[in-house]
Amino acid sequence: MSGFERFVDTFFKAELIAATLPNIVSGMGMTLLIAGLVVLTGIFLGLLLAALRSYRITPITVAIVIFADILRAMPPLVLVLIVYFGLPNVGLTLSGFAVLWLVLSLVLAAFAEEIFWAGIISIRKGQWEAARATGLTYTATLIWVILPQAVRLTIPPLTNRTIAITKNTALGTVIGVPEILNQATTAVSFSGNATPLMMGAIAYLVIFIPVVMLGRAVESRFSWKRA
């Protein structure tokens, strides 16, 4: 066997590709599902927390800052393991799917909150004053004037952070969630060949390269001429 043949045999073995493809495709479905759910709940929760924080009520602010700091500091894997193996001890058993969704949503919420908050405080004070001077309430001003501008400003950093966190769906593999990496490593352990891992890697690229491109498109679409 030549070196090239050995390389092909290790990473691109034809029979294995055919045999593993259905599993990888089903793993892609699972990865997409969790990633989609995490993006929706994480960003919604992050926006809600940032909006709450803007009321500057001290106990709420303190709670949000502590939450955001802890979740941003902790490696997501540690959180996944603590929740998955720890919660049953207090009588609460969640499926691997639910744990992954919950933990990654909270992590994304923590980062999103900080990003949205930075966006909110970067909006000039005059915007608040103009809206309040026409009789809009604090909440109406936040919703109709401040957040639309803050969200546009935060789309580039938020896109990058969201991609980084949704890639953590691969952590599902340690708690038995049948996403891409889990399918790939299972196939590897049966075949003793790295081809399924290469397929998994390609599956991630198939999912995330369009996301990265979409992020770039959204970024330019949402920039507007500042008044």
Added chain:
Amino acid sequence: MMPEGPLLSAIGIAKRFGSLPVLHGIDFSVQQGEMVFIIGPSGSGKSTFLRCCNRLEEPDSGAMIFDGVDILGKGVEINTVRQRIGMVFQAFNLYPHLSVLGNVTLALRKVARKSKTEAERIGRAALESVGLSDKVDAMPGTLSGGQQQRVAIARALALDPKLVLFDEPTSALDPELVGSVLAVMRDLKQRGMTMVVVSHEMRFAREAADRVVFMEGGRIVEQGPPAQLFEAPREPRTREFLSRMMA
């Protein structure tokens, strides 16, 4: 019948920022239909006083009687009051994410609870009154400063206010654009709008103002009709300020 009192009366308005006293008991009133200019050196508290008139700043003490009601009183629904008091800012403060019409109709929709069609009808009329009918769908960032400030005036007028407060409405404009904004203000005056204007457009004040107030150090030093205040100021401090301004 109620006797015809002033539309707005400030009584003993005092305000400090931390340990810095900025307003020392301002007494000031504006009659219906009157255009009053407030002039004075930078830092004398003009903006702070103007912002106390619609409670963008909360005075520490005093009363602010607008249309017969002390708007500093407990239980006053300030957001209702603010629909009756328009405000125009030096920096325009248009909403950059909304079209010109969106800027003008936002409060009509969300505060006055008008339908979309009704709000847009009122908004278009307000924009027409400032000569910007052709810009309804433009985004603010594409307009000149003079056009932006006129949109801001239309945004205030759309709510049908009884009083409009102007804080240096032309200070951020290139000189050649100032005239278009002053023309709108002159037109408003002719239509009987009550206005309080912080501005150093002395020539415009002399021509259009009913009264000029000179403020310094958080106090009203002197006030009177423009001809008197500009030609024959009584107070040495007013004279000194005017001579610096005219220099």
